[in-house]
Amino acid sequence: MARTTRWCPTPEQLMILEELYRGGLRTPKAPLIQDITAHLSLYGKIEGKNVFYWFQNHKARDKQKLRRKMMRMQLLQQRLSFQQQPLSFQQYNQQFPHQSFLPPLFPPTFHQLPSHGSSAMFHQGMRRTTRDNILKVNLISQSNEVAESCMSKSYGRDWIDNNNNNTNNMCNIISPSCNNNRVPLKTLDLFPTTSSSSHQAL
Amino acid sequence: MARTTRWCPTPEQLMILEELYRGGLRTPKAPLIQDITAHLSLYGKIEGKNVFYWFQNHKARDKQKLRRKMMRMQLLQQRLSFQQQPLSFQQYNQQFPHQSFLPPLFPPTFHQLPSHGSSAMFHQGMRRTTRDNILKVNLISQSNEVAESCMSKSYGRDWIDNNNNNTNNMCNIISPSCNNNRVPLKTLDLFPTTSSSSHQAL
DNA sequence: GCAAATTAATGATTTATTCAAG
DNA sequence: CTTGAATAAATCATTAATTTGC
Numbered sequence: 001m002a003r004t005t006r007w008c009p010t011p012e013q014l015m016i017l018e019e020l021y022r023g024g025l026r027t028p029k030a031p032l033i034q035d036i037t038a039h040l041s042l043y044g045k046i047e048g049k050n051v052f053y054w055f056q057n058h059k060a061r062d063k064q065k066l067r068r069k070m071m072r073m074q075l076l077q078q079r080l081s082f083q084q085q086p087l088s089f090q091q092y093n094q095q096f097p098h099q100s101f102l103p104p105l106f107p108p109t110f111h112q113l114p115s116h117g118s119s120a121m122f123h124q125g126m127r128r129t130t131r132d133n134i135l136k137v138n139l140i141s142q143s144n145e146v147a148e149s150c151m152s153k154s155y156g157r158d159w160i161d162n163n164n165n166n167t168n169n170m171c172n173i174i175s176p177s178c179n180n181n182r183v184p185l186k187t188l189d190l191f192p193t194t195s196s197s198s199h200q201a202l
Numbered sequence: 203m204a205r206t207t208r209w210c211p212t213p214e215q216l217m218i219l220e221e222l223y224r225g226g227l228r229t230p231k232a233p234l235i236q237d238i239t240a241h242l243s244l245y246g247k248i249e250g251k252n253v254f255y256w257f258q259n260h261k262a263r264d265k266q267k268l269r270r271k272m273m274r275m276q277l278l279q280q281r282l283s284f285q286q287q288p289l290s291f292q293q294y295n296q297q298f299p300h301q302s303f304l305p306p307l308f309p310p311t312f313h314q315l316p317s318h319g320s321s322a323m324f325h326q327g328m329r330r331t332t333r334d335n336i337l338k339v340n341l342i343s344q345s346n347e348v349a350e351s352c353m354s355k356s357y358g359r360d361w362i363d364n365n366n367n368n369t370n371n372m373c374n375i376i377s378p379s380c381n382n383n384r385v386p387l388k389t390l391d392l393f394p395t396t397s398s399s400s401h402q403a404l
Numbered sequence: 405g406c407a408a409a410t411t412a413a414t415g416a417t418t419t420a421t422t423c424a425a426g
Numbered sequence: 427c428t429t430g431a432a433t434a435a436a437t438c439a440t441t442a443a444t445t446t447g448c
Contacts, residue, residue: 005440006441056434
């Protein structure tokens with residue numbers, strides 16, 4: 001007999017959770033979870049972990065849904081652009097013959113790309129960074145002027161063909177939270193701006 | 203039709219570029235740009251300058267996004283600090299007069315809500331639609347099987363450990379009450395106010 | 405209509421990544 | 427470089443929704 005029944009949110013609970021989510025709440029901290037749980041328990045059996053998991057999952061799947069939407073749109077765009085402009089792959093391949101040190105990967109279709117583990121193959125030869133490197137890279141980040149100057153003269157054939165004398169192909173590596181969630185969080189005025197002096201985490 | 207059509211990255215190209223970026227690549231030098239361009243041209247029309255500009259823009263906008271995120275987090279932090287206040291729920295309800303379709307969202311905790319005696323169990327059997335969250339009307343009264351399993355079920359995971367006192371919010375999620383319409387809501391002090399005032403994730 | 409079979413949705417866990425303090 | 431905290435991503439597992447043959 002199933003001793004392990006998973007939480008089944010009541011409609012009221014679900015409504016409230018979604019309302020909170022719509023209001024901008026994404027990853028509530030323990031105290032807030034506790035509060036929410038206490039109040040949701042008025043409408044049915046619930047535990048703190050249920051609330052925690054709900055927000056985890058809802059956020060993740062929301063993002064996932066958005067990503068898929070983007071993909072579909074991009075695919076459409078791709079098809080349109082291909083219709084407009086016939087392919088010129090050969091031209092580019094001739095122009096830039098492979099001297100690749102990149103692994104000859106780039107699977108044929110992106111559908112077959114492993115969603116998560118694939119990154120390793122792109123990262124060969126790349127090092128992770130320390131904070132020092134972050135600062136360094138920030139300091140030497142290229143200005144737009146340079147870009148424009150490159151652009152102005154034959155779109156920078158110079159920096160394409162020219163020297164690799166400056167450095168080798170060592171990539172500048174920084175690892176900020178390039179975790180660019182593409183989710184445009186619309187943060188409504190969910191909670192009253194309290195006059196409390198304590199700026200407290202969720 | 204514009205004779206000067208700008209580069210429109212295909213999904214594959216975009217994915218690979220983002221993969222490289224995620225791997226730490228920020229300002230590729232010319233030879234590397236050449237290699238990348240050669241590979242990306244397998245998936246669509248592309249030039250070296252496109253790769254160059256993509257990294258330029260992506261880096262800049264990523265940094266910008268991070269800044270905005272920080273600001274939003276700070277704002278939300280302030281707004282959400284209400285939870286330290288004991289009577290914050292009333293504030294919360296005041297903040298949402300528009301949610302009249304719901305029962306009092308966070309009713310005053312220490313008042314007994316109309317103890318709709320078995321309402322919790324009553325709602326357990328309700329089913330909901332997936333997409334639009336419309337309530338179905340068929341109310342299926344449910345046995346108390348779920349109720350029994352609630353209290354008896356061990357939390358199962360060691361990460362819900364009443365003894366531990368770390369600040370991991372997952373570990374500190376403890377359901378205040380299970381299957382009890384009257385919620386005492388004793389906020390345990392297991393939830394240390396996070397010490398870090400520097401950065402707070404949302 | 406109705407269950408068995410199948411599929412989709414989603415709750416719950418596990419694993420990996422990021423950030424930064426020591 | 428190592429480690430801990432936080433959390434995002436991926437995965438497992440169960441429930442609901444839907445399909446299907448009768």
